[in-house]
Amino acid sequence: xxxxxxxxxxxxxxxxxxxxxxxxxxxxxxxxxxxxxxxxxxxxxxxxxxxxxxxxxxxxxxxxxxxxxxxxxxxxxxxxxxxxxxxxxxxxxxxxxxxxxxxxxxxxxxxxxxxxxxxxxxxxxxxxxxxxxxxxxxxxxxxxxxxxxxxxxxxxxxxxxxxxxxxxxxxxxxxxxxxxxxxxxxxxxxxxxxxxxxxxxxxxxxxxxxxxxxxxxxxxxxxxx
Amino acid sequence: xxxxxxxxxxxxxxxxxxxxxxxxxxxxxxxxxxxxxxxxxxxxxxxxxxxxxxxxxxxxxxxxxxxxxxxxxxxxxxxxxxxxxxxxxxxxxxxxxxxxxxxxxxxxxxxxxxxxxxxxxxxxxxxxxxxxxxxxxxxxxxxxxxxxxxxxxxxxxxxxxxxxxxxxxxxxxxxxxxxxxxxxxxxxxxxxxxxxxxxxxxxxxxxxxxxxxxxxxxxxxxxxx
DNA sequence: ACATTAATTCATGATATACTGAAATAATGA
DNA sequence: TCATTATTTCAGTATATCATGAATTAATGT
Numbered sequence: 001x002x003x004x005x006x007x008x009x010x011x012x013x014x015x016x017x018x019x020x021x022x023x024x025x026x027x028x029x030x031x032x033x034x035x036x037x038x039x040x041x042x043x044x045x046x047x048x049x050x051x052x053x054x055x056x057x058x059x060x061x062x063x064x065x066x067x068x069x070x071x072x073x074x075x076x077x078x079x080x081x082x083x084x085x086x087x088x089x090x091x092x093x094x095x096x097x098x099x100x101x102x103x104x105x106x107x108x109x110x111x112x113x114x115x116x117x118x119x120x121x122x123x124x125x126x127x128x129x130x131x132x133x134x135x136x137x138x139x140x141x142x143x144x145x146x147x148x149x150x151x152x153x154x155x156x157x158x159x160x161x162x163x164x165x166x167x168x169x170x171x172x173x174x175x176x177x178x179x180x181x182x183x184x185x186x187x188x189x190x191x192x193x194x195x196x197x198x199x200x201x202x203x204x205x206x207x208x209x210x211x212x213x214x215x216x217x218x219x220x221x222x223x224x225x
Numbered sequence: 226x227x228x229x230x231x232x233x234x235x236x237x238x239x240x241x242x243x244x245x246x247x248x249x250x251x252x253x254x255x256x257x258x259x260x261x262x263x264x265x266x267x268x269x270x271x272x273x274x275x276x277x278x279x280x281x282x283x284x285x286x287x288x289x290x291x292x293x294x295x296x297x298x299x300x301x302x303x304x305x306x307x308x309x310x311x312x313x314x315x316x317x318x319x320x321x322x323x324x325x326x327x328x329x330x331x332x333x334x335x336x337x338x339x340x341x342x343x344x345x346x347x348x349x350x351x352x353x354x355x356x357x358x359x360x361x362x363x364x365x366x367x368x369x370x371x372x373x374x375x376x377x378x379x380x381x382x383x384x385x386x387x388x389x390x391x392x393x394x395x396x397x398x399x400x401x402x403x404x405x406x407x408x409x410x411x412x413x414x415x416x417x418x419x420x421x422x423x424x425x426x427x428x429x430x431x432x433x434x435x436x437x438x439x440x441x442x443x444x445x446x447x448x449x450x
Numbered sequence: 451a452c453a454t455t456a457a458t459t460c461a462t463g464a465t466a467t468a469c470t471g472a473a474a475t476a477a478t479g480a
Numbered sequence: 481t482c483a484t485t486a487t488t489t490c491a492g493t494a495t496a497t498c499a500t501g502a503a504t505t506a507a508t509g510t
Binding site: 004005006007008009010011012013014015016017018019020021022025026029046062063064079080082083085086089090091092093094096097098099100101104105107180182 | 229230231232233234235236237238239240241242243244245246247250251254271287288289304305307308310311314315316317318319321322323324325326329330332405407
């Protein structure tokens with residue numbers, strides 16, 4: 001007897017196995033921000049290219065990601081929004097269940113000065129009213145793949161050198177990949193240490209879009225004249 | 226440098242590893258129906274008691290389940306609704322992504338005659354109007370842990386012998402653990418082969434409760450006089 | 451055709467995980 | 481106290497998975 005229930009749960013476990021590796025979760029997390037070629041994924045996840053390629057192979061074998069060729073590069077992307085939501089659900093359960101994750105998030109991921117994150121609704125309203133500068137501190141490829149309309153793109157690594165691009169008077173709201181990303185917290189810390197008024201939005205672009213707010217795509221950051 | 230990002234994703238992967246085993250997924254799926262002691266879990270999941278105990282130990286080590294002692298028995302339960310939703314999200318992604326799962330679901334889990342599953346809203350309305358008998362075909366402990374108010378409890382294994390308890394005229398809507406459970410499909414098949422009008426509801430009690438409909442608890446099935 | 455760049459494949463050794471069955475622990479009731 | 485029942489622990493063996501680095505394949509542009 002090949003029990004269909006056993007086979008069904010073997011199928012479920014196949015997906016579970018994919019989620020059982022730090023490296024694959026890093027890759028899936030990166031892909032939540034948009035499609036990327038192998039070399040970019042390897043670099044941003046801190047993996048060797050062959051190792052990343054092997055993990056991507058697993059992800060493709062289970063149809064969690066799809067690929068597209070453009071010239072010499074092969075771009076990987078998540079197969080569906082469902083996959084992104086699964087990864088997020090896993091992260092949220094880990095945050096809720098594991099004391100070590102809770103401590104990490106409160107130690108490294110919650111600068112006490114930056115605690116008051118602004119909500120998506122509030123940010124949207126204040127953007128409409130022209131009250132704030134929205135700052136996207138993710139890598140340029142992620143900004144290009146999708147960002148909050150009107151947001152200025154300054155990757156976290158370039159922030160110190162490009163502070164003069166930001167107007168001194170206006171309040172700045174920084175955002176990054178989402179609640180488990182460090183970038184926006186680091187950004188707020190640095191902006192404040194230079195005397196700028198800054199806070200952050202906890203959510204990422206996908207959350208923003210899920211909530212029904214508009215998303216813009218393309219390379220060029222809005223000019224601040 | 227002990228990279229906090231690495232540590233964070235190691236935490237995520239710890240939860241992923243828990244989901245990487247058929248046996249643990251079976252246990253989590255059973256626990257989605259309510260708390261159960263080890264022996265029941267082992268039997269219903271088709272595992273030896275020591276094996277089930279070891280897996281439950283893993284689940285408890287990651288705080289995905291909690292325990293309560295009652296006399297000699299230790300009851301396990303899911304730590305939070307978030308865990309149930311994570312498991313369900315995993316199942317849905319597997320259903321969407323894996324051809325083998327899709328085929329299993331369509332081959333074994335979708336009797337062509339029983340295709341037209343009634344939705345939760347429709348069922349609720351028809352229950353209010355007294356049009357249908359609702360039939361819960363899960364094991365008695367799951368019925369006792371929570372069921373649709375007014376539902377009759379006849380475990381799938383006892384259905385053939387207890388057909389006379391069901392009125393011949395009225396339409397019957399059977400439900401079970403949810404979309405990846407066989408019971409309600411088998412029930413509809415058997416009821417129809419005995420000339421009864423029957424269909425099924427796809428969702429389980431947790432879905433029913435999530436949608437805001439009421440849930441009853443307790444052992445005794447409604448008497449059909 | 452050839453050199454270049456991007457990505458994949460594969461063999462390998464190291465590590466981790468699974469299930470089994472025997473033994474130990476823990477609470478209960480006679 | 482002792483036997484009973486429920487559960488856990490543990491050693492041992494089999495199996496699976498991981499990261500590495502060398503070799504290979506694939507597309508591009510000269």
